[in-house]
Amino acid sequence: MTAQTFETVFDEHGDGVFAYLLRRTSRENAEDLLSETFLTFWRKYGGHRMPEEPLPFLFAIARRLLANQRRSDARRTALTERIAREPAPAPEGVPGQDTSTGLLEALAQLTEEDREVLLLDAWEQLSGAEAARVLGCREGTYRQRLRRARVRLSAVLEEAGGASPQDPGATLGGGR
């Protein structure tokens, strides 16, 4: 990968990686981590053959950096958790603020692994193969984790009396 190719990769995926980070941490951290993510990518692939689909690799780097940062600084609170306390305005034509807030509260109660599996699918809109690459597992394993995470999220929502599908098995299936 030449510096020119790197620039192309940044222009194609910079916004996506930035959004991924913004969904999980503060803007200030997201800016630092975006920079570090792409520098790590450059250090790894600069001057060498680049992966055909760089996005999952970039997400994987960003995810590791986020995890490192959370470990080293427990004071930082994930965006999902903060939003659960400070409800965000609901987008037009979608379920109301209460539903989103309840959902984000429920998400915050899941393990980091369950949450990440769900969000890679719903927020990052990654295919099964791409998400599996981010998580460093097989696609089948990812799909299994996704199913289980959905069931656990549904259970948390039901317990809280929030918006839960009546039949998780039937309605949560789908996926990408």
Place this chain on the structure above:
Amino acid sequence: MTDLRQLLVDANPVQAAEVPDALRAKVMAEVRSTPAPRRRARFRWPLSSMLIALVAAGGVATAGGLLISQATKDRANAQTTQPEYDGGSGLPLRYGRSIELEAKRYMRQLPYPPGMRDPMDWRAYRPSSAAGEMQGTVDLLVEWRATCLWRSYWVKAYTRGDRLAAADAAEILGSTTRWPAVRADRVGDRADALRKAARAAAASDVDAVRASLQFDCDGIP
């Protein structure tokens, strides 16, 4: 009936994001100042095959009651523990090319201060094989000398009040600890020295940068 996945999609707090221009420029500047890494040279099968052949020959000869001279064994051992460079010929074993070619190739990848070039006579350079000397890699020496030029450039820019040039140099100095050979250097004190120099430049501590130049860069213009 509510679809949980759709609910999650709708709850996405950041539907889209755009990297600010300043952040993009910062990343590009950092990448430009970080040389592309180079993969380690692959294991040299021909050399290993020779060693295997030597060992095998020794075994066969011993089995046949023949004597292998101690000198041959020593030579075989020496090949496995030889330093990266042959101090006599100056030929690097790792790259299979001359020091001059390697130095010039690597110099093309490093950023240098405007108007400054490393005048080192690489053709005449012969690395010492003594332990502790900077003979680990030519790349490390090339990087180290480039940092000296950047330190020198920073002092000159700062002294003449060129804040922009000094800021550029300080930014580059801040990236030198991430340069591949410095990062790979197991001794580690070189990275510490560069970190201190970079901090001094960022803090506009001209005396400290001058001191690092005198201490680390004696004889490097």
